[in-house]
Amino acid sequence: MFARVVLQQLILEGVEIVGLVTQPSKPFGRHHTPKDSATKTFILENHPHIPILEPNKLDEEALQAIAALKPDKIVVVAYGKILPQALLDLAPCLNLHGSILPQFRGASPLQEMILHDLKTFGVSVILMDAHMDTGDILGVASFEKDRDHNLQDLGARLALLGAKLMASVLKNFKNITPTPQDHSQASYCKKISKADGLVDFSNARQVYLKYLAYYPWPGVFLNSGLKLFGIELLSTAEQHKEGKILTIDDEGVSVGCAKGALKIAQLQAPGKQKVGAKAYLSGKRLKVGDILA
Structure with missing residues (x-):
């Protein structure tokens, strides 16, 4: 749902979406009924004119289809796969990450913020490079902890905060000076099992x-x-x-x-x-x- 909230807010903020690239529908439940991603469902229900791509992998065919959309920027939210260099070279790739980088690079930053009982929660937008969550920072947004948040509550709040941050970065991209991360301060988190x-x-x-x-x-x-x-x-x-x-x-x-x-x-x-x-x-x-x- 994190990515859906971001997509919805970007459209509300007036950002033109030329296409959606999402994971293919996956079997769900006892009867293995195909279940669409939340972003795909949102587009089909509200903006059916926007093209949807569901590549199994980001191969040459998928890259050509993305290039045909002629994106000025590529926004990446909770996609879950490493992007090939050819895609990074296609257009600036902006990733919304659920922590204040370089803290908690990796797959479960929201959980780690809760487990570490942080007093400040936040998100970062970075200009993606070839490594995981190491790109230069384009913007950070945060809030002071006012109560205990479970993962669902924190995700909803950070998704909206991150969507507004991403919209601001997109609108002011030419005037933003990217800030390199301090890699010596980096910490990491794994996928939850x-x-x-x-x-x-x-x-x-x-x-x-x-x-x-x-x-x-x-x-x-x-x-x-x-x-x-x-x-x-x-x-x-x-x-x-x-x-x-x-x-x-x-x-x-x-x-x-x-x-x-x-x-x-x-x-x-x-x-x-x-x-x-x-x-x-x-x-x-x-x-x-x-x-x-």
């Missing part, structure tokens, strides 16, 4: 930050496969036996950690439906003082 959602009750704040960063996918879960939902951070300093059930009420269960305590609203056992934490504990005959695992 399901295994990243594994947590234990050693540190309440770390569990809470993972819950925010990995919402809605992959979520957070214990080694048993038990998934945790609706997590609140109760404290960061208390010391408890890991997983000890402290209280149970209609709002959920409070659980002690070696450092801190959490409130958990809902639980989901492997292969089961998500239920209220109180109902789950009742079904398992767990009470205050027992261990949630």
Whole structure:
């Protein structure tokens, strides 16, 4: 959805879109029904006159089709593939990246900003080069943290902020002096996998930050496969036996950690439906003082 928000905002800002290049539709669900990208769906529903290209790879045929659109600039948002030099040479390629570069180059910058509990969130527009997220900076936009954001909320806010930044960069491109990144300050982040959602009750704040960063996918879960939902951070300093059930009420269960305590609203056992934490504990005959695992 990040790229869709950017595309929609650029059109609202009066940027002329000569074509959309997006990933091919992918099988989805039990019946493997083809699912279009969010950007393709948006164009088909709102601007069907704009050409859509869906190359499996950016080969010579795809590059010729893109060149035929005669773009002045190429805007790259969440495309997910390395661009060949021939495309970079076709027109200036401007990438919107979800962090304040050179911090968190790579595939999961939003998650990393949440996991590191940053006080400032931001996005960067860079002039792309042959390497990953190393191009000169054309603009940065940011905001001070005013509350805890999960990945979905932060993505929505940064997408709009980034779209407005990209529109400004496009409109003022001739007057912008690119700023080289300080590569000595670079940090990196990897693509998120399901295994990243594994947590234990050693540190309440770390569990809470993972819950925010990995919402809605992959979520957070214990080694048993038990998934945790609706997590609140109760404290960061208390010391408890890991997983000890402290209280149970209609709002959920409070659980002690070696450092801190959490409130958990809902639980989901492997292969089961998500239920209220109180109902789950009742079904398992767990009470205050027992261990949630």
